[in-house]
Amino acid sequence: KxxxxxxxxxxxxxxxxxxxxxxxxxxxxxxxxxxxxxxxxxxxxxxxxxxxxxxxxxxxxxxxxxxxxxxxxxxxxxxxxxxxxxxxxxxxxGGKASRMGMRTINLSITPDYILGTAGNPLNLDKNFRVKNSLGEYVNSNYFLYENVLFSGSWVQFTPPIGNPGYPHLDHVGMVRYINPNDPSTQTFSTGSWIPMHRPYFGPREYGMDKDAYQWCSDDVPIELSYFNAEIRKGAVDIMWETASETNNLGFYIEKRDITSNINQNWDELNFVTGKGTTTIKQRYNYVDKDLVLNHTYEYRLRQVDKDGLQSCSTTDPVRVTYIGNDKVILMPNSPNPFNGSTRISFILANKQHVNLEVIDVFGNVVKTIANADLEPSSYDYYWEGNDENGNFAPSGTYIYRLTSGSDILTGKMTLVR
Incomplete structure (x- = not known):
């Protein structure tokens, strides 16, 4: 239910x-x-x-x-x-017994007792019980079964009186406690199972910053040391590393195309099986080839443990723009020649530190247009024909130089006054 x-x-x-x-x-x-x-x-x-x-x-x-x-x-x-x-x-x-333990009360323990008679099992988990009209706690049944589909003969897993369905102990169970002041009162236990079957409503995101880092609880069963995505040989290579794992079932890789909508919903790309419990460094990767040229994508991981209790996003999203290769692309400036301002455009496939400069024919830096860490995307910058002090540069030929990682790309432009 x-x-x-x-x-x-x-x-x-x-x-x-x-x-x-x-x-x-x-x-x-x-x-x-x-x-x-x-x-x-x-x-x-x-x-x-x-x-x-x-x-x-x-x-x-x-x-x-x-x-x-x-x-x-x-x-x-x-x-x-x-x-x-x-x-x-x-x-x-799969059935989970840890939350379905019950205390059996009002049970006759005479030698000729009949199992199932006079017993009132009460769920120990408060989430599985409610108060009746007399203010007494009784079981609130979230689980039913029928032996023939569409028979309509539904049976409670944990009825308030009688044996539970599919018990993992019999009705008498085990003696848990005998009160020394009242040796005739004993506490018996039994229990049923939680069938591990649940509705799926899709990935959940909440709040104003739903697309930012979604923190896991403190007991997240993995220690993630690295996560990144890079353009390589016409695909996106998604890589991550864990320092330790505990009861780790694996990772869902989630992806979204943000080319036209930065708030696009996340889709599940694939599931990668984890290593269970280990303190040895583990490396994972997945290659995504389902890409559209010049589209920008974001990727993130969602970790799941083996009993399904823990499922949360464990990484910041990483962003890549698929340009068909892993190189930086520098476009010709426009207009060229120019007498006012000119646009200098480039495309980054991966997140990198970028330095865009204008230099003269003698190699002197005239103007630094950009010097920043940039996300994968296409960028447009403008040079207004002035130097670092705001003075107009003289007419002539200039070089615009883009330095990105180990890549250095240049173009030639002409300023006409």
């Missing part, structure tokens, strides 16, 4: 499949509306079918994404995200 407070677009689901079953049975996903704590009607357009061993569903022991061809717009409300495997083979999803 999940709640939506504002209208949003559901793009699919992320599901943690295990290695216990790779049966190529049909997998169906769908969304139900809620009625009194149970599914009621299927949301139009939410019913889709895929299969294990198809597309990205070949993955196991990690979350894989099942996306709709046509995303669904959901209004505010409560919904149920359902997944079913059609066939005799069981649906083998």
């Amino acid at each position: 999940f709640n939506i407070l504002n209208k949003d677009t559901l793009r699919g689901f992320e599901t943690y499949f295990t290695q216990l079953s790779f049966a190529p049975d049909p997998i169906q996903i769908l969304v139900w509306t809620d009625a009194g704590g149970k599914p009621q009607d299927i949301v139009v357009g939410s019913h889709a079918q895929t299969s294990r061993m198809y597309g990205n569903l070949t993955g196991a022991e990690r979350y894989v994404r099942i996306q709709y061809n046509n995303p669904i717009e959901l209004q505010p409300g409560t919904y149920w995200a359902a997944i079913a495997q059609l066939g005799e083979t069981g649906l083998e999803l």
Whole structure:
């Protein structure tokens, strides 16, 4: 069960499949509306079918994404995200037990007790319980199951009375504590599982500075020491390095084309598997060849750990302009000759320190037009025909010189007074 407070677009689901079953049975996903704590009607357009061993569903022991061809717009409300495997083979999803432990109270411990009778299991996690009309805490069920799709016979994973669904301990469980002042009162425990299946609404960005560095929490499971992207041999080579990793599933590489819109949404380019847990330096790279000439792109990383609890952007975006090669391009100035001002244009493929100067035929610097670190892009600068002191330079031939890294490019222009 999940709640939506504002209208949003559901793009699919992320599901943690295990290695216990790779049966190529049909997998169906769908969304139900809620009625009194149970599914009621299927949301139009939410019913889709895929299969294990198809597309990205070949993955196991990690979350894989099942996306709709046509995303669904959901209004505010409560919904149920359902997944079913059609066939005799069981649906083998990852299950998380750490948040679904329960204390079993009011349990008879006489020798002839019957398991499941008189027991009231209560979820330990406060997020999974609510107060009833009497002010007593009871389980708030976020997880249901049915044994046959569309049967309508939904069963709670953690009912307030009786055995939980798919328990990882029996109803009696383990004796956790005996009060020395009341030896007849014992605390029993049991528990169920959280099915690792969740709705996917796409990358989330918030706030006025949503495109700036998005900080991970302090317990981010990687220590990133380097991240960059460079034009190389007609493609963009994305490179990064980690100093250490803990429980690291891997990295999503995200990309956007900002040529015409600096606020363009991010798209997922690819997933690169991490090294799990290691204190040894690790190097990664990915080559992006899906490029358009003279377009400017930004790249960033989003790290995900193996249990899916941590997922956040871990890098500043890096920017490149694809110009078909990795060289700096210096354009002829225009107009030339000129008697007022002239435009000097160049294109940077990678972020570099740039020095643009005007020199005379004797090699003397007449004017420094630019001296700065510049992002990959195209640039236009103007020379007004004056020197460093603002005095008009005399008529004659001048050289404009662009120094960028190890590249030095020059052009010739004529000033006419």
